[in-house]
Amino acid sequence: MKIAVAGAGLLGRLLAFQLSRSGHEVHVFDPAPHADARGAAGWTAAGMLSPVAELECADDFVFRLGLRSVELWPQLLGQLQVPVECRFDGSLLLAHRGDEGAARRVLDVLETKLASAGGSEAKNPGDALAGVRFADHQPTKLTAERLGELEPSVRGPAHAWLLPNEGRIHTVQAMQALVASAPQVQWHWDRTVDALGPGELRSGGTRRFDWVFDVRGTGARPELPVRGVRGEIFWLRAPGLQLTRPLRLLHPRHRVYLVPRAPDLVVVGASEIESEDRSPVSLRSTVELLAAAHSVVPELAEARIVHSETNLRPALPDNLPRLDTQRGITRINGLFRHGWLIAPALVERALQEMKP
Numbered sequence: 001m002k003i004a005v006a007g008a009g010l011l012g013r014l015l016a017f018q019l020s021r022s023g024h025e026v027h028v029f030d031p032a033p034h035a036d037a038r039g040a041a042g043w044t045a046a047g048m049l050s051p052v053a054e055l056e057c058a059d060d061f062v063f064r065l066g067l068r069s070v071e072l073w074p075q076l077l078g079q080l081q082v083p084v085e086c087r088f089d090g091s092l093l094l095a096h097r098g099d100e101g102a103a104r105r106v107l108d109v110l111e112t113k114l115a116s117a118g119g120s121e122a123k124n125p126g127d128a129l130a131g132v133r134f135a136d137h138q139p140t141k142l143t144a145e146r147l148g149e150l151e152p153s154v155r156g157p158a159h160a161w162l163l164p165n166e167g168r169i170h171t172v173q174a175m176q177a178l179v180a181s182a183p184q185v186q187w188h189w190d191r192t193v194d195a196l197g198p199g200e201l202r203s204g205g206t207r208r209f210d211w212v213f214d215v216r217g218t219g220a221r222p223e224l225p226v227r228g229v230r231g232e233i234f235w236l237r238a239p240g241l242q243l244t245r246p247l248r249l250l251h252p253r254h255r256v257y258l259v260p261r262a263p264d265l266v267v268v269g270a271s272e273i274e275s276e277d278r279s280p281v282s283l284r285s286t287v288e289l290l291a292a293a294h295s296v297v298p299e300l301a302e303a304r305i306v307h308s309e310t311n312l313r314p315a316l317p318d319n320l321p322r323l324d325t326q327r328g329i330t331r332i333n334g335l336f337r338h339g340w341l342i343a344p345a346l347v348e349r350a351l352q353e354m355k356p
């Protein structure tokens with residue numbers, strides 16, 4: 001088929017790569033001036049692949065997509081022509097002494113939602129999660145000794161839990177590798193899509209296709225009621241720091257995480273602000289995020305702040321993802337804070353639903 005993809009963010013790149021591998025003629029349109037221009041939220045993401053931790057603000061559907069994507073990422077990355085850092089060593093939830101209440105609330109939410117996902121699986125034995133042992137996903141409380149063995153540089157928090165099946169991906173490497181590994185795709189940079197419909201897309205003139213994918217993220221208005229949720233992150237350079245797993249601090253006021261990234265970076269994020277302001281990181285977010293990061297890993301005191309970035313997460317009113325297939329057009333949007341976690345499974349479903 002001759003296929004158009006509107007948007008070259010995370011979803012657009014994944015779709016283009018998969019579709020061209022299947023032999024389709026693929027055209028991708030994006031307002032970015034070139035493949036490395038960092039407009040898409042996909043570039044900014046810290047790259048946590050956290051099906052369980054994300055349950056705090058997600059549902060069963062996201063959890064299922066996340067578990068499936070955790071299976072799909074290694075297969076997918078194995079098909080790329082360029083290596084991408086991606087590891088599944090688990091992640092840690094951490095809490096300071098005195099913050100037990102905030103931590104307990106999050107753990108209760110995770111345990112309740114895990115139990116409900118397990119219950120719905122029992123009712124639907126044909127479900128994609130058949131065979132998943134929910135007990136394997138429960139947070140495990142760590143002793144101070146065990147925490148010291150797993151992550152010796154984590155010094156501040158008094159409480160720690162391991163989520164064993166979680167991981168992380170180097171988002172910048174993956175965004176680049178997806179384009180580099182799809183040379184047959186016709187990438188139309190500097191081309192905004194003004195309108196689209198089944199089998200049709202307008203960018204300058206109107207062009208006909210057999211199928212159109214609308215993955216424009218926050219650019220899909222007014223067709224979808226999507227909004228941008230501001231997120232701010234930092235890259236710290238910390239040579240010699242030993243950190244293997246993503247860390248999340250369970251805090252009464254802030255959501256803060258630290259994600260190691262080769263060779264010597266730690267990504268610290270992320271604010272979540274109901275605003276479409278893309279201006280640079282604020283002083284308040286800087287103070288809150290970096291003070292929290294330092295309280296977890298005191299060794300970061302001498303790290304260098306090498307980069308900060310702001311972007312908008314595409315979110316629908318219910319903050320849940322939406323995949324809508326009609327003849328000649330597929331729309332995927334609302335990946336919010338879990339895009340890297342769920343994109344491979346959503347793309348897999350979208351391709352299964354595409355009938356010529």
Ligand SMILES: Cc1cc2nc3c(=O)[nH]c(=O)nc-3n(C[C@H](O)[C@H](O)[C@H](O)COP(=O)(O)OP(=O)(O)OC[C@H]3O[C@@H](n4cnc5c(N)ncnc54)[C@H](O)[C@@H]3O)c2cc1C
Nearest residue numbers: 007009011041042046047048193217219231338339340341
């Ligand atoms: C600070 C931050 C941290 C995050 N951390 C994580 C994380 O740790 N784990 C995780 O799973 N997710 C994370 N995310 C979320 C993830 O990045 C998003 O969910 C994901 O990028 C959404 O993918 P997308 O393809 O829908 O949108 P995007 O990646 O934003 O891509 C949309 C594309 O559409 C293009 N476009 C817009 N308008 C038009 C138009 N009119 N015509 C053509 N193209 C258009 C844009 O230029 C862009 O390239 C984070 C996001 C942010 C901002």
